[in-house]
Structure formats: C-alpha cells, structure tokens
Amino acid sequence: MSASLKRRALAEAVGSAALVAVVVGSGIQATELSHDVGVQLLANSLATVFGLGVLIALLGPVSGAHFNPVVTLAAWFTDRRTSGGLTARDVCAYVPAQIAGAVAGAVVADAMFGEPLVRWSTHDRSAGHLLLGEAVATAGLVLLIFGLSKVGRAHAAPVAVASYIGSAYWFTSSTSFANPAVTIGRAFTDTFAGIAPGSVAPFVAAQVVGAVLGLVLVASLFGRQSHPAQADTSSSHGEPELAAPTLP
Template structure:
C-alpha cells in the first residue's frame, strides 16, 4: 500500500470515529435530555461498536491506528527492531491525517444534526483527576494494542479495543478520550462530547505521558515486542486479494 492510500485510510477512519463520538453524543442529549447517565451509556455503546467496525474496515489498509499515540509507539518499536513499523515520514503523514480527520469528523457530525459546521466547544475539562484519568486510559489502550500484536491475537483487536474504550467511558473520570486526534476534533463541536480548546493541551500531554508509560511497561513485559510493530493495530500493508 502506498503511503497516500494508508494516510487517506487513517484520515477517513479517524473522521468516522469522531463523527461517531460527537454524533452519538448529540443524539443522546436530544433523546435523553434529562438523564446524564443514559446519555453517557448511549455515547459509550455507539463509540465502542463504531470503533470495532472501523478497525475491521481500515485495518487491512493502514493498520487502523486512528490515534497519534498508537502511531508514535508503532514508530518507536519499529525503529528499535528495524522489522516494520512506521518510518519518521510515515509517522508525520499518519498524525497529520488523523488530526485532519478529527476535525472533519466533528464538522460532519455537526452537519448531520443540522448544527453550524464549526462551533467551538465551551465545556472545560481540567484538573489533576482528569489528567490522571487520561494517562491511565491511554496507557491501558496502548498496552492492549501492543499485547495483542505481540501475542498474535490481532484478530481480537476490533472487539477488545472497542470493549476497552466502551468500558473506559465509565471507569475513568475523563470518559477516556485517550486519543490526541479525537481530542483535537472534539473541540470543534460545542455539544455533549465537546472539549474547550483551552483544555486540549493538558489532555494531549496526559495522553502522551500515558503512551510513554505503556511503552515502558510493554518493553519490560514483552522484551521482543518491537518485532511485531508491523502488526499494530492489526497486520496491514500486505497484498490483499479482492473478490
């Protein structure tokens, strides 16, 4: 697969992921306006199912990283082993595509629900407890991804990763953004899933810290994890037979 094809898959996949997050949040707020718990449940279930489906759709093309932290870890592991993973230029293309996709996804969700294309989010999300939650959620996600690749269970990635994110909506105080591109995109929609621009830098920093923590843990627990960097999130960039 050419880099252009892989990057376009990352853009489209991240856009659809953010559209699912933001769109289901808007729908939940409209359908259950007086029940915050039900709104969160609806948002979490829709996001978990959409994420699993998107990994199945885009995984064979780009690996379905859909997350700059996952891509950065993939680059680092491949750099150590020289057996796969992203190169520096590929990492830059992936991250740019993911962030652009995050914005397009928010704009798409706004348009589908007859809202202005861009409305800057006003929901402030700040505080040490939320940043700790983002470190924890991102570390768990990255560790799961690396473990699945290292143990040859990438076939379970769509269900496992979708389940993890869906559950983390509930057991983290931040509702588990765990993704800088998604975080960036969500500031373009002043809706249930939005995050104020001023809150974004700290969230992204916490997510990066979580990625580093997961990388350290994976390197310790799986000394040869770098050998499987080409299989993150799922095996990709291989010859595909179309029928």
C-alpha cells in the first residue's frame, strides 16, 4: 500500500467518525422533524446509504475504507499468509482507530444538535431476535464485500455495500449495525440511534459470529482463489487498492 500506516489509521479514524456522525446525527434530525417511527427510520437509513457510499469512494484508496473491526480482522485472516495482505501491525493500528473514531463521531453528532456530549444510551437491544438480526446482517456484509473481490467486481463496492446496508436497515430486526466500532460509538448517545451499554457485548458477539459465517459462505461459494483481475487489488469496502479483500 502506498500510504503510510499512520495515514491509513487516520483515514480509518476519520471515516469511522464521519460514519457514526451520519448515523447518529440523521437519527436526531429525523426525530426532531417527525413523530412517525417509519419516517424516522427511512430518513436515518437514506442518510447512512449516501454517507457510507461517499466515504468508501473517498477513503477506499487510502486505507481500504474498512471502518469496521470485523472487516479488518477478516481481511487479515484471509490473506495472513500472503505478502500483500494486512499485517498484525496493521490490525493493531486500524481497530483502535476505528473505535476511537466511532466514539468521536457520536460526540460530534450530539454536539451539533445540542445534546449532552456523552450520555449513555438507554435503548436496550438485548433480545435474542435482535442478535440474530445482527448475525445475519454481518454475514451478508462480509459475503458481499469479499464476494465482490472474488468475482473481480471490487470497484462496485461503494454502491453495493451502501445499498446493502440501506436494505439491511429494513430487512433485519436489529436495523443492521454490523460493525463493532459503530456499536460501541452508538452507546455514547442516548438518542434515536443509541444502544444501551449492556447490549453492546452481545451485539459485538453476534457480529463476530456473523463475520465467521460470512467467510464460510465466501469460501463455499467462490473457493479460495481470488479472481485473476483482483489478485493484487482489492479493498475492504471495495476500492481497488489493497492486496487483501476486505469489507459498512
């Protein structure tokens, strides 16, 4: 990768912060403008789709635009024996940057709307069906991103991944967090998009299970070899840049 690790980690932090600011900020705006929960979710999901697509297209060439610890870990795991994949050092830089960025994004969103900068969410999301929704959402995300790389269509990731997340808002019971860093960040805001701290660990566990299932599906459907056109170009959220396929 042409960018230094410091620059790539910064891109992951900035991207994660912007993503959570979009999710939390649009949720606050939606609740201020409408009392209809369906309209609120629609506004929140549309803002997330457009924001995520832009962030992937912009920062993909720098860091791969993971913005997601399970994506980073999956990318490292799949290419750990290759010379061009993510290293353990990369993972140790990416994951803390993603989490710190997500927390910062929630704080900034609260500040923009005059909310307390940090107030633990009271939105309990611990029900079993919600955890199943998170596992399904994360499995689908991993399958999509790594599958695109396998068939030589990683360039489509900005649109494809953003579209998938937008649809998963509606077809999963959990509204598709599918991201441990985003989950942690959303615990810091007691607004529409928040999640109670007590629900964070179960959500993250479900996301990890979903990521493993997604990788199993990728191997089962596409085999172990990457598409020739993508042998040395792929990215976590899809821009051709990294040597490892990655993942919203």
